[in-house]
Amino acid sequence: EDKVVQSPLSLxxxxxxxxxxxxxxxxxxxxxxxxYKQEKKAPTFLFMxxxxxxxxxxxxxxxxxxxxxxxxxxxxxATQTGDSAVYLCAVGSLSWKQGTSYGKxxxxxGTILTVHP
Amino acid sequence: DVKVTQSSxxxxxxxxxxxxxxCVQDMDHENMFWYRQDPGLGLRLIYxxxxxxxxxxxxxPEGYSVSREKKERFSLILESASTNQxxxxxxxxxxxxxxxxxxEQYFGPxxxxxVT
Numbered sequence: 001e002d003k004v005v006q007s008p009l010s011l012x013x014x015x016x017x018x019x020x021x022x023x024x025x026x027x028x029x030x031x032x033x034x035x036y037k038q039e040k041k042a043p044t045f046l047f048m049x050x051x052x053x054x055x056x057x058x059x060x061x062x063x064x065x066x067x068x069x070x071x072x073x074x075x076x077x078a079t080q081t082g083d084s085a086v087y088l089c090a091v092g093s094l095s096w097k098q099g100t101s102y103g104k105x106x107x108x109x110g111t112i113l114t115v116h117p
Numbered sequence: 118d119v120k121v122t123q124s125s126x127x128x129x130x131x132x133x134x135x136x137x138x139x140c141v142q143d144m145d146h147e148n149m150f151w152y153r154q155d156p157g158l159g160l161r162l163i164y165x166x167x168x169x170x171x172x173x174x175x176x177x178p179e180g181y182s183v184s185r186e187k188k189e190r191f192s193l194i195l196e197s198a199s200t201n202q203x204x205x206x207x208x209x210x211x212x213x214x215x216x217x218x219x220x221e222q223y224f225g226p227x228x229x230x231x232v233t
Binding site for chain 2: 004006009031032034036041042043044045048088090092097098100101102103104105107108109110
């Protein structure tokens, strides 16, 4: 059974702090790891990682994947109150049904990040 | 601009009622998914569809059914709503493998269903 585990489950920090969110996985037919940010609405896409050791960056957010140790981290530097959200890690895998392939995501529980002013 | 819409943001139903949740995407995506999201449990897959009229059970299909008569529309049906189906329901869509970033799913805004 595919499994994705995020830690910590919740985190409270002050503006300006740096945070690291963790995601470990056990998934067959691994293809990619995705990070999403969810405020009080639809999850929005942050990053997709497919190769080990290559950091992806977007502003103050960065992420890296280790396919040998089966984990990823999401870093947020100089946090702001607008970073308060649930951060979801999901692992994409390839599956087949009746001769048709499809991409499936298995999600972790999410990390609730609260940034205080 | 990619778009996934869901028929209701908030819904309150009584135990035993039949409930329909509708999802429409305008991106010509082959794959569509229904998840429920509960605190501490993350997103759990209920059903998905990789083609029109095709449907497959996800991890927690009990008490639910789905319908996909057109490519852009995927409906989730609660035949007889129960209180343990109170949850946030999220619809998502993605391209088929081989047509780009097929693992990236685009989500609708969610429907918060309360069953009393």
